[in-house]
Amino acid sequence: RAVDTVGELVAAEGLDCDYIRPGFLRMATTPAYERRIRREIELAHSLGIEGIEWLDRDAARARVGSDRYRGAWWEPRTALVNPLKLVREMKRVVVGLGATVHERSPVRSIARPGPFLLGTAGGSVAAERIVLATNAYSHLLPPLRRKQVPAWTYVIATEPLSGEQLAPIGWEGREGVEDARNLIHYYRRTPDDRLLMGGGPVGLGFGRGMDRDSGPAAWAHLEAHVRDLFPSLAGARVTHRWGGPFSVTTDLTPAIGYLGDPRAVYSVGCIGHGVSMTHLNGQTIRDLVLERDTELTRHWLVNRRVLPWPPEPVRLGVSAAIRAYLGLEDRIHERPAPG
Ligand SMILES: Cc1cc2nc3c(=O)[nH]c(=O)nc-3n(C[C@H](O)[C@H](O)[C@H](O)COP(=O)(O)OP(=O)(O)OC[C@H]3O[C@@H](n4cnc5c(N)ncnc54)[C@H](O)[C@@H]3O)c2cc1C
Numbered sequence: 001r002a003v004d005t006v007g008e009l010v011a012a013e014g015l016d017c018d019y020i021r022p023g024f025l026r027m028a029t030t031p032a033y034e035r036r037i038r039r040e041i042e043l044a045h046s047l048g049i050e051g052i053e054w055l056d057r058d059a060a061r062a063r064v065g066s067d068r069y070r071g072a073w074w075e076p077r078t079a080l081v082n083p084l085k086l087v088r089e090m091k092r093v094v095v096g097l098g099a100t101v102h103e104r105s106p107v108r109s110i111a112r113p114g115p116f117l118l119g120t121a122g123g124s125v126a127a128e129r130i131v132l133a134t135n136a137y138s139h140l141l142p143p144l145r146r147k148q149v150p151a152w153t154y155v156i157a158t159e160p161l162s163g164e165q166l167a168p169i170g171w172e173g174r175e176g177v178e179d180a181r182n183l184i185h186y187y188r189r190t191p192d193d194r195l196l197m198g199g200g201p202v203g204l205g206f207g208r209g210m211d212r213d214s215g216p217a218a219w220a221h222l223e224a225h226v227r228d229l230f231p232s233l234a235g236a237r238v239t240h241r242w243g244g245p246f247s248v249t250t251d252l253t254p255a256i257g258y259l260g261d262p263r264a265v266y267s268v269g270c271i272g273h274g275v276s277m278t279h280l281n282g283q284t285i286r287d288l289v290l291e292r293d294t295e296l297t298r299h300w301l302v303n304r305r306v307l308p309w310p311p312e313p314v315r316l317g318v319s320a321a322i323r324a325y326l327g328l329e330d331r332i333h334e335r336p337a338p339g
Contacts, residue, residue, distance in 0.1 A: 003077065003078055005283070006279050010081075020081075023076035025063060026075075030070070037072070041053070052073060054074070055071055055074045131265045132267070143264075148268040149309050154242070154243035156196070156238045165232050166193065202218075203243065207312045255267075257303035262288070267284075284299065
């Protein structure tokens with residue numbers, strides 16, 4: 001539904017954000033991942049979720065050619081966008097509707113003497129109602145300190161690839177691709193024919209620190225993974241490397257709700273799926289701000305109890321233990337078969 005919401009917005013507002021709906025492949029790269037994906041497809045079907053099917057080895061490789069692929073979860077309904085273009089287009093739309101957007105003016109303090117008083121470096125703003133849609137930065141705001149923590153994901157993009165480099169890969173459908181790891185790799189062929197790949201090792205922060213956008217080890221891991229999957233890209237130059245924080249709740253599930261009273265709404269915890277989810281969450285937040293009782297505000301994600309993260313240094317210990325466990329399980333799933 002969140003994916004549909006973005007598609008509807010793009011069509012209704014004419015958003016220029018390279019939106020395409022090519023479908024999604026979760027590639028099985030080892031026998032253990034193949035078993036995991038097949039089990040998950042069976043589970044989805046048993047729950048009545050339609051529109052997902054197993055592609056065998058040849059069908060998966062016919063879409064994206066890699067000797068590593070043993071089959072795939074295929075889900076035609078998913079979409080891809082350029083998220084930077086999307087957010088700029090959304091700004092254009094809301095400004096056109098009369099909103100004022102203040103960038104580079106972080107709120108440093110929130111007081112509630114009557115109306116809210118939001119303090120910034122350049123002055124303060126009074127507001128009857130506020131929405132804290134601060135995602136991975138939310139722990140910096142005292143009322144949200146324990147609801148989520150940031151973790152960092154890293155991305156690389158190659159130079160535009162030549163026809164010769166792409167020939168063994170195919171990928172004419174430009175599907176979005178992931179694998180079945182816990183610490184997933186996610187990748188796509190961009191409109192200008194770069195390979196963009198993110199994921200693998202995840203970065204963790206300590207306390208209020210937010211300076212983890214650089215991830216040399218993760219970038220090196222991704223470059224090696226590109227070469228392993230697609231030998232024809234061994235010589236492709238990586239021209240862009242970046243990283244950023246995503247928001248993690250203790251149960252890895254989003255949380256939206258009122259903060260104390262209905263005049264303050266928060267939204268955290270989309271993990272790595274927020275590009276579509278935040279658009280649907282925006283509609284939920286709208287209904288909460290307007291104090292409407294709707295199907296969206298009755299959703300179980302809304303006003304649920306979120307198990308709080310512990311304070312530091314336990315928080316870092318817990319996050320590091322979770323990350324280590326997820327990585328260990330990935331290594332077990334990637335062990336070569338005996339003999
Ligand atoms: C490298 C990377 C790759 C990703 N890949 C994907 C993907 O493939 N698919 C997907 O669905 N999701 C992906 N995500 C996650 C996705 O980007 C997020 O889930 C989504 O952007 C969340 O949207 P948001 O509006 O909640 O938060 P954000 O987009 O993080 O926006 C939060 C905003 O709050 C502002 N802010 C924070 N503190 C304050 C303050 N005190 N005062 C004022 N403003 C403040 C920030 O400046 C920021 O603009 C990725 C994230 C990263 C970092």
